[in-house]
Amino acid sequence: MKIGIVCYPTFGGSGVVATELGKALAEKGHRIHFITYSQPVRLDSFSENISYHEVTAAQYSLFDYVPYESALTSKLVDVALHEKLDILHVHYAIPHASVAYMAKQILLSHGIQLPIVTTLHGTDITLVGRDSSYEPVVTFAINHSDGVTAVSDSLKNDTYKNFKITKDVEVIPNFIDLKRFSKKPKDHFRKAITPNGEKLIVHTSNFRKVKRVQDVVEVFDLVRKEIPAKLLMIGDGPDRHKIEELCREKGMEDEVRFLGKQEMVEEILSISDLFVMPSETESFGLAALEAMACQVPVISSDSGGMPELNINGVTGFMSKVGDVKEMAKNALFILNDDAVLAKFRVAALARAKEFDIHQIMPMYERYYQRIIEKTLSSK
Numbered sequence: 001m002k003i004g005i006v007c008y009p010t011f012g013g014s015g016v017v018a019t020e021l022g023k024a025l026a027e028k029g030h031r032i033h034f035i036t037y038s039q040p041v042r043l044d045s046f047s048e049n050i051s052y053h054e055v056t057a058a059q060y061s062l063f064d065y066v067p068y069e070s071a072l073t074s075k076l077v078d079v080a081l082h083e084k085l086d087i088l089h090v091h092y093a094i095p096h097a098s099v100a101y102m103a104k105q106i107l108l109s110h111g112i113q114l115p116i117v118t119t120l121h122g123t124d125i126t127l128v129g130r131d132s133s134y135e136p137v138v139t140f141a142i143n144h145s146d147g148v149t150a151v152s153d154s155l156k157n158d159t160y161k162n163f164k165i166t167k168d169v170e171v172i173p174n175f176i177d178l179k180r181f182s183k184k185p186k187d188h189f190r191k192a193i194t195p196n197g198e199k200l201i202v203h204t205s206n207f208r209k210v211k212r213v214q215d216v217v218e219v220f221d222l223v224r225k226e227i228p229a230k231l232l233m234i235g236d237g238p239d240r241h242k243i244e245e246l247c248r249e250k251g252m253e254d255e256v257r258f259l260g261k262q263e264m265v266e267e268i269l270s271i272s273d274l275f276v277m278p279s280e281t282e283s284f285g286l287a288a289l290e291a292m293a294c295q296v297p298v299i300s301s302d303s304g305g306m307p308e309l310n311i312n313g314v315t316g317f318m319s320k321v322g323d324v325k326e327m328a329k330n331a332l333f334i335l336n337d338d339a340v341l342a343k344f345r346v347a348a349l350a351r352a353k354e355f356d357i358h359q360i361m362p363m364y365e366r367y368y369q370r371i372i373e374k375t376l377s378s379k
Helices: 013-027 068-083 093-108 135-143 153-162 187-193 213-224 240-249 265-269 286-293 324-335 338-353 357-377
Strands: 002-006 031-036 050-054 087-091 116-120 147-150 169-171 199-205 229-235 256-260 274-277 298-301 316-319
Touching (some): 013 050, 013 087, 147 153, 147 357, 153 169, 199 213, 199 286, 213 324, 298 324
Parallel strands (some): 147 169, 199 229, 199 274, 229 256
């Protein structure tokens, strides 16, 4: 198949999933065309079956904002016409689903009927899309997609709850590339961070309010009072400065390291003992899955799609949002006994293997084929 993929090219989960999916499809022999405003961060190797099409939007004095949607629409039409795409897969509804619909209408004027699949990833449904300024467009674009997928049952249910959706939503979960995300031999790095054998806790996110990063600090504060421990904070975002100040107020400067955005996050996960994700909501919990693949058990909230990933008492523990005392108690249960920690590590990896990309990617292949056949039969 010739597949167009539209995504955000950043470190965010939707862009990561879109890029890794495209790479895996290319390995299977499909021809993949990434279409976005800069090269995706995970598109870090050459493949003869992958092309990247950059979207450029001209800036004119008339515009307060660059008309990216119009530029993206034109690029989609151009790629579809000249590369003869079989299907277009857009990740994250805003604005990609509505742009895809507009491109599809233009292509119809050329006698081309291009099927569109929209994948919903999370905040496009649970947060941004619910804004009254976006909701009508999001609802229309989803309902006029030829196929719609969501990364968890929780997100599927939220979609039906928050929007008047008439389309069937197929759940295809997020996945992990176990060739990349696996425990790496980085003991020298571990010794540099924890020279006295301290337990190592890690958190990674975009440091936004929904991630409740302050709760990570509160959990760690309770843990460090009981056992020697260090905390690594990976990522960046609007709440980072506030969290850094909180760590200073608590006298944690020597125990907490802020590493910023990291492309090789698997190397850091490989030396960690516990991953903490206390989010207000998670549509799936991709960062937690990456940790589990590196044999790191997870302490998380029980919100959104997390119960579909983190098995309570097996791969880690879940608590109510904001219950930092219980999260700390569960963290200490795992960290206080090396035999218990080892047991949770084994279970975390076993669970991650269920989401191996080679298990999930064929689900997308079958879904594409179904949507293509349905589109052809409707002609």
